[in-house]
Amino acid sequence: xxxxxxxxxxxxxxxxxxxxxxxxxxxxxxxxxxxxxxxxxxxxxxxxxxxxxxxxxxxxxxxxxxxxxxxxxxxxxxxxxxxxxxxxxxxxxxxxxxxxxxxxxxxxxxxxxxx
Amino acid sequence: xxxxxxxxxxxxxxxxxxxxxxxxxxxxxxxxxxxxxxxxxxxxxxxxxxxxxxxxxxxxxxxxxxxxxxxxxxxxxxxxxxxxxxxxxxxxxxxxxxxxxxxxxxxxxx
Numbered sequence: 001x002x003x004x005x006x007x008x009x010x011x012x013x014x015x016x017x018x019x020x021x022x023x024x025x026x027x028x029x030x031x032x033x034x035x036x037x038x039x040x041x042x043x044x045x046x047x048x049x050x051x052x053x054x055x056x057x058x059x060x061x062x063x064x065x066x067x068x069x070x071x072x073x074x075x076x077x078x079x080x081x082x083x084x085x086x087x088x089x090x091x092x093x094x095x096x097x098x099x100x101x102x103x104x105x106x107x108x109x110x111x112x113x114x115x
Numbered sequence: 116x117x118x119x120x121x122x123x124x125x126x127x128x129x130x131x132x133x134x135x136x137x138x139x140x141x142x143x144x145x146x147x148x149x150x151x152x153x154x155x156x157x158x159x160x161x162x163x164x165x166x167x168x169x170x171x172x173x174x175x176x177x178x179x180x181x182x183x184x185x186x187x188x189x190x191x192x193x194x195x196x197x198x199x200x201x202x203x204x205x206x207x208x209x210x211x212x213x214x215x216x217x218x219x220x221x222x223x224x225x
Contacts, residue, residue, distance in 0.1 A: 042119065042201070042215030088156060104148065104213075106158035 002027045004107035006091050011112050013078070013085065021076045021110045023091035029105070031097045032074035036060060037088040037109075046089075049074055050097050078112060086114045117142045121202050121216040129224055134189040136219045138202030141183065145205055149176050149187050152199040152218065161187070161200075192223045 004025045013019045025032065031050055035043040045058030049068040063082025068074055074093075078085045089110045094102040118141040128134055138147070149161040162169050162176040164185075169176050173192075178185040189196055202216040 040217060042217050043203075044215075045213070090156075090158060092158075101146070103160050103163055105160065106150075108155060108157035111156070 004091055004093055004105055006089075006107035006110050009108065009110060011110060012115050013112060014115060016080045018077055018079050019112065021078070021089055021091075021112070023074045023076065023107060024072050025074075025091075025093045025105075026072060027093055027105060028071070029093035029095055030071070031094045031102070032068070033092040033094075033104075034058075034064070034066065034074070034076045035090045035092065037090060043090065046076065048097070085112055087112060117144065117204050117206060117214040119202055119204055119214050119216040121200075121219050123219060124217070125220045125222075127222045127224065128192060130193060132192050132223075134192050134196070134221065134223075136187045136200050136202075136221070138185045138187070138204075138216055139183060140202075140204045140214075142206060143180070143183070147178055147185050148203040148205075148213070149185075150201040150203060152201060154198065158201070189221075194223045194225050197222050 007022045033048040034046040037043050044060050046064050047055055047066040049055040052068055052071050055066050055068050065077045091107040092104050094104045096102050120139045122137045146165045148163050150158050151161050152158045164178050173190045175188040199218040199220050201218045203213050205212040
């Protein structure tokens with residue numbers, strides 16, 4: 001079955017550590033996204049990528065980094081510079097970035113807690 | 116940037132009831148998405164619409180472009196419909212064009 005796989009589901013990070021969240025898709029989609037979800041707030045875009053080796057900052061990119069070396073993979077690194085990293089992180093993909101036309105598919109999400 | 120408001124924020128109903136969730140937005144859009152977030156956290160796309168009405172099983176989504184309003188209806192609701200329902204809108208453009216509502220938390224009691 002095609003879909004998006006995120007790992008790990010739950011992750012604990014100590015202050016000052018970088019952590020990387022994995023996102024893999026086998027839908028052959030060009031576009032991939034990372035969103036952050038906080039309680040009582042709508043999803044906010046961290047980074048997105050339209051094509052391999054290209055990515056763009058979203059609304060809340062500070063303290064995060066990404067790479068897109070392969071079409072299927074779009075890992076997100078939460079760096080120590082991110083002041084408030086505890087949140088739920090969702091990876092998504094779509095055929096293209098025309099969100100007025102292309103259905104967006106989401107992964108199951110990753111819970112990150114800073115301890 | 117578009118502002119998306121959903122109502123109600125929380126809704127508890129009995130099994131079999133007809134459910135309506137509303138979404139209003141402030142700026143004209145190209146498309147509106149209805150998403151379902153199940154208790155585990157994953158999100159599924161239910162509908163994407165730019166005009167009129169769409170139906171899938173017991174779910175119906177409508178949009179009124181002039182009034183900048185959309186509704187999601189669930190007929191013959193069932194406990195498995197319990198989830199958070201999220202409205203998202205886009206005015207076109209690229210991947211940074213989606214604006215999400217805060218979601219409606221629906222609980223259907225048996």
